[in-house]
Amino acid sequence: MQRYLRLVLFVLMANGLDIHYLVAQSNEGKEFYFSFMQHIDQGQNSMVALISSRTSTRGVISAPSANFSSVFSTTPGETTIINLPKAAETIGSERIQNNGLRIISEEPISVYIHQYSGMRSEASLVLPIESLGNAYYVMSYEGITGFNSSEVFPSEFLIVGTKDDSSVEITLSDDTEGGRRAGMKYSININAGQTYQVRARAASDDLTGTYIVSDKPVAVFGGNAWTSVPTSCNFRDNLLEQMYAVGTWGKQYVAAPSAHLAFNVYRVIAAEDNTSVEILSSSARTISLNQGNFNEFELRGEGAYIRSNKPILVAQYIPGESCNGRGNGDPSMLLLNSIEQYRDTVTLYNSSFENITENFINAVIKTEDTAITFLDGQVLKSTAIFSGTLGPDNEFTYLTAKVNTGAHNLISLGCGVIASAYGYGPIESYAYGGGASFSQVNSNPIPEGGCLNDTVFFDAGLNPFQHELFWDLGDGTFSTEASFQHFYRELGFYPVTLMIYNKCLDIRDTLYRDLEISLRQAVSAVPDTLVCEGTSLFLGATDVDRATYQWLGPDDFYSEEQYPIYDLIPASASGVYEVIGIISGCATFPVYTTVEVIPTPDPEFNQDTFFCSRDHEVILEVGDFIAYSWPDGSTGPSFTTAQEGLYKVYVTDEYDCVGTDSIQIYDRCPTQIFVPNAFSPNQDGINDRLEIFGNDINDFHLTIFDRWGNVVFESASQSDHWDGNFALTPAPAGVYTWRLDYAGIAANRQIKDYRKFGTITLIR
Secondary structure: OHHHHHHHHHHHHHOOOOHHHOOOEOOEEEEEEEOEOOOOOOOOOEEEEEEEEOOOEEEEEEEHHHOEEEEEEEOOOOOEEEEOOHHHEOOOOOOEEOOOEEEEEEEEEEEEEEEEOOOOEEEEEEOEHHHOEEEEEOOOOOOEEOOOOOOEEOEEEEEEEOOOOEEEEEEOOOOEOOOOOOOOEEEEEEOOOOEEEEEEOOOOOOOOOOEEEEEEEEEEEEEEEEEEOOOOOOOEEEEEEEOOOHHHOEEEEEEOOOOOOOOEEEEEEEOOOOEEEEEEOOOOEEEEEOOOOEEEEEEOOOOEEEEEEEEEEEEEEEOOOOOOOOOOOOOEEEEOOOHHHOEOEEEEEEOOOOOOOEEEEEEEEEHHHHHHEEEOOEEHHHHEEEEEEEOOOOOEEEEEEEEOOEEEEEEEOOOOEEEEEEEEEOOEEEEEEEOOOOOOOOOOOOOOEEEOOOEEEEEOOOOOOOEEEEEEOOOOOEEOOOEEEEEOOOOEEEEEEEEEEEOOOOEEEEEEEEEEEEOOOOOOEOOOEEEEOOOOEEOOEOOOOOOEEEEEEOOOEEEOOOOOEEOOOOHHHOEEEEEEEEEOOEEOOOEEEEEEEEOOOOOOOOOOOEEOOOOOOEEEEOOOOOEEEOOOOOOOOEEEEOOOEEEEEEEEOOOOOEEEEEEEEEEOOOOEEEOOOEEOOOOOOOOOOEOOEEEOEEEEEEEEEOOOOOEEEEEOOOOOOEOOEEOOEEOOOEEEEEEEEEEEEOOOOOEEEEEEEEEEEEOO
């Protein structure tokens, strides 16, 4: 049946059908989180996201802290390029920042990122959240000293949160810029979209082997701001690659050489103690590694088959231009995918940023599949410029194709394909691994248990075309299906066995677990409750022995805590909350509690922002509530004042929810002004000076003229008075004209400019 299906697909392709719609694609998803590490050209480098899809779709990429959001659409066979804000670059070490980016789409997409500046270029695949994990080891490279001895471009890694309140524990492999020491273990808490970057202290420090474990999935990136590969090479570049979760590591890798280069540098890191790694090339060697340790080696102009007894991660590095024998390219890092992570269809993107002039794709397939593996609709082998066979029996073939800039599709009608994309330019390059399933190959798919006489779901999570499966369910029943349901009729523990035969890799494995069948129990929750908007909701479930818990509620609320706390709860979170307890796979009956979130009381001031204190006091009122608190400590429903200022009130409603509001009121009386029509400067103490009387006068300017238009008095202050003299000599008696320019408050409380004229008689 398997070969028949492949033959049908082959015939469909031969007749011009674009069959990548018919099979699964790797590294696809609908939600992604990522950011960029600090670059040598800090704040000056360019960053882009490259998005492709198998179907037309829409989505949005956003960086809330940078006030950035961009809606995008995709067309099959084309790549959408989105320029990202400078804030996407994470600066500094060991502090939580809010510069993560999120991509969501309506249909599955593939995402790649590229960071470049001035002949410094690097790219990475971005994994969707369903391909992330909870445990990582960092792969990086030691740093270098810059143009002066005090300038360091270090090894670094970056953590991006995908869920709120994620607890992350970090065990450092070397000293950090923030003063933490090698071997130190510490924890941080980050939310979705937050980032946490760690940079090595010195150029010689290397954060490779740092262990990161979290209670919720996180995205991890590793690399360098600028470095040499190998360290003896004088040509340098930045490194950037997304890390693979430990659960996706494999035990078999095929390392294909980079096109035209004299050699590649490799690193192998182990997840467990007593890991034995065989490197089979023209000269075989075996290395032993313990947990978190790595080994670095070179392969000159050849590939290698690498296998181990325990999961490992393998990185391949492109060396610097002066050392690689090509005269093009510069340091770049990619993580190899285990051949246990074969995929039927792979989409890769080859970039031209910053100044990439040559692009390549390396593909690893089973040797027997060379005639039924296709690149962009053509048989891959016919387009390859290099190829070779590897493995104990030459069962694997690697092929190198030179390609143009853009998206490319690889399709295998056989066991599958593993692929990577890379490119060279003058003293720059990029590389990233792609084309893997990123499934949790190191996890045990046997469920922990279930409920008596209820459905227990079994799912191996493996491609049935590539694997033969045999389940012994421990109760005398058996299955060869990849996924199915089963019922157990008696309580107790059942010894379940899963035997796996990988037909493509000729590998057999057996997994065991005692599956517990228990009675469904009951759990109770806090009673229906009222809570004020913006406060904390405290939920809780009763203890059930050995249980874990799951809460679901409005606004996508989810928690695995027995006593979750919903801080700063919004009014939209009103509704029904459900909790279940899970004991070895047997879920309790769900229990529901209704939560009503009372909106924050909204006091509204009845007073205009202006009043006139010479006419009346102002009485502030805000509506009907149970209690009030005014600035002077009074608690009445109203507040009386004759002073302008900022007034704030707190109110309490019948649910003891507290709201607040404030008002700034201004004492603004309409301007009044009076100019006398005569004065007598005869020193008798009565009307000896000309005074201008009035209130709320601004920008005052008084000018007095004699009968010939000469200015005899001028003042810009209401407090200045004319004493009847001009040039220190008494002015003659008679009639004088005055002009008054001023700003005053009109009846509508607005400032208005005025100009008035009149006459005054000087009497002697």
